[in-house]
Amino acid sequence: MASLKDLRMKIVSVKSTRKITSAMKMVAASKLRRAQTAAEAARPFAERMERMLGTLAASLVGQSGAPRMLTGTGADKVHLLVAVTADRGLCGGFNSSIVRATKHLAADLLKQGKTVKIMPVGRKAREQLRRDFGQYMIEGFEQLGRKGIVFAEADQVANAVAGMFDAGDFDVCTVIYNRFKSAIAQEVTRQQVIPFPLPETTGKAEAGAKAIYEFEPGEEEILAELLPRNLATQMFRALLESQASEQGARMTAMDNATRNAGDMINALAIKYNRSRQAQITKELIEIISGAEAL
Amino acid sequence: MAEKIKFELVSPAKLLLSSPVDMVVVPGGEGDFGALSRHAPMITTVRPGVIDVHDGGKVSSRIFVAGGFAEVTEERITVLAEEAIPVNELTADMLAARKKVAKEAIDDAKSDADKGKAARLLAIAEAMETAIG
Numbered sequence: 128m129a130s131l132k133d134l135r136m137k138i139v140s141v142k143s144t145r146k147i148t149s150a151m152k153m154v155a156a157s158k159l160r161r162a163q164t165a166a167e168a169a170r171p172f173a174e175r176m177e178r179m180l181g182t183l184a185a186s187l188v189g190q191s192g193a194p195r196m197l198t199g200t201g202a203d204k205v206h207l208l209v210a211v212t213a214d215r216g217l218c219g220g221f222n223s224s225i226v227r228a229t230k231h232l233a234a235d236l237l238k239q240g241k242t243v244k245i246m247p248v249g250r251k252a253r254e255q256l257r258r259d260f261g262q263y264m265i266e267g268f269e270q271l272g273r274k275g276i277v278f279a280e281a282d283q284v285a286n287a288v289a290g291m292f293d294a295g296d297f298d299v300c301t302v303i304y305n306r307f308k309s310a311i312a313q314e315v316t317r318q319q320v321i322p323f324p325l326p327e328t329t330g331k332a333e334a335g336a337k338a339i340y341e342f343e344p345g346e347e348e349i350l351a352e353l354l355p356r357n358l359a360t361q362m363f364r365a366l367l368e369s370q371a372s373e374q375g376a377r378m379t380a381m382d383n384a385t386r387n388a389g390d391m392i393n394a395l396a397i398k399y400n401r402s403r404q405a406q407i408t409k410e411l412i413e414i415i416s417g418a419e420a421l
Numbered sequence: 422m423a424e425k426i427k428f429e430l431v432s433p434a435k436l437l438l439s440s441p442v443d444m445v446v447v448p449g450g451e452g453d454f455g456a457l458s459r460h461a462p463m464i465t466t467v468r469p470g471v472i473d474v475h476d477g478g479k480v481s482s483r484i485f486v487a488g489g490f491a492e493v494t495e496e497r498i499t500v501l502a503e504e505a506i507p508v509n510e511l512t513a514d515m516l517a518a519r520k521k522v523a524k525e526a527i528d529d530a531k532s533d534a535d536k537g538k539a540a541r542l543l544a545i546a547e548a549m550e551t552a553i554g
Contacts (some may be wrong), residue, residue, distance in 0.1 A: 168435035175431055175499050178462060257512050278433040278503075343451050343465035352466055352489060356503075363433055 145388035151382035199322030221381035281363035469548035
């Protein structure tokens with residue numbers, strides 16, 4: 128049985144833990160609000176870019192000489208997986224769910240005899256994937272978005288990916304990130320960015336293409352500029368969504384931790400009071416029986 | 422002018438402008454063009470420069486863009502800009518900073534790709550200078 132002093136110290140320590148977790152929760156909540164606004168503000172750009180690209184792609188379908196980033200290399204041999212996680216932990220299943228999804232996908236691809244390369248974005252992805260998939264790992268990115276994600280950072284990642292693609296280092300690129308659904312729910316999302324997945328709403332795109340567009344300069348020149356931009360935009364979106372999800376996940380995790388600490392303090396307080404009473408009773412019995420013996 | 426064209430200006434960070442206007446003059450990749458309602462559908466690149474928004478018989482706003490793309494349909498024009506700043510918010514300090522970065526990039530450029538990038542930065546800085554001046 129723990130002594131009264133031990134119990135008291137334990138209560139104090141849990142109390143200070145609770146203070147920390149509740150402060151972290153508050154910080155995450157305020158960051159979440161900012162990240163969420165940023166993620167939502169970035170959606171129109173990505174949507175319009177997709178629409179424009181869809182129109183262009185629809186008018187180019189079946190023509191030879193379309194850029195490789197649109198049609199792919201024709202092979203399906205080397206896969207690049209971009210795993211987007213946070214730099215920091217203490218946010219529930221946020222990082223590990225991405226890591227799990229990446230491992231799963233990588234194992235699947237390896238079983239099919241494909242080659243896999245993993246680009247970790249965020250410190251946690253690198254740390255957690257290094258043990259099992261260290262030999263497939265290529266250089267990634269860390270410390271992105273310390274003061275909120277800016278487009279230049281997404282551009283950096285996109286440039287690295289595009290550079291590898293141009294060098295023929297991979298055929299298919301998939302980004303794995305947490306899509307922000309609400310403050311308490313994130314969804315692990317796999318998005319193929321290279322080759323550009325043609326919009327499934329082909330019917331709609333065709334209708335759009337029938338209104339004959341003029342292209343200035345030619346379709347191919349525009350595509351050559353638009354595709355790398357689109358890659359950066361998709362990365363930007365993934366980073367923003369991931370950032371918002373991270374804060375949401377951390378807020379939930381810290382809320383749970385705060386509540387657990389509260390429960391623990393209550394349980395400890397009851398235990399403390401019981402042992403204190405027991406001790407007083409014991410001392411009384413000792414005194415009384417001592418007096419009776421005289 | 423009865424019919425208006427719906428003008429949307431979007432940057433990666435947010436939707437900057439979305440309103441019906443009389444006419445928009447955009448610095449297209451192959452020359453400036455004005456887009457009015459019922460313009461022929463067109464997709465074009467945008468070079469760094471200034472977008473003039475005409476509304477109510479005068480230029481209602483001028484916005485500096487650092488390149489991007491424009492999609493014109495009969496009823497709307499969408500400009501996807503890499504960066505967009507209203508001209509009256511541009512400052513000499515911003516310009517000086519841009520110029521410095523561009524110059525450094527040109528001095529450091531080794532590969533052709535780097536040189537291309539540096540030239541772009543310089544073009545943006547020059548367009549900004551014209552916009553201010």
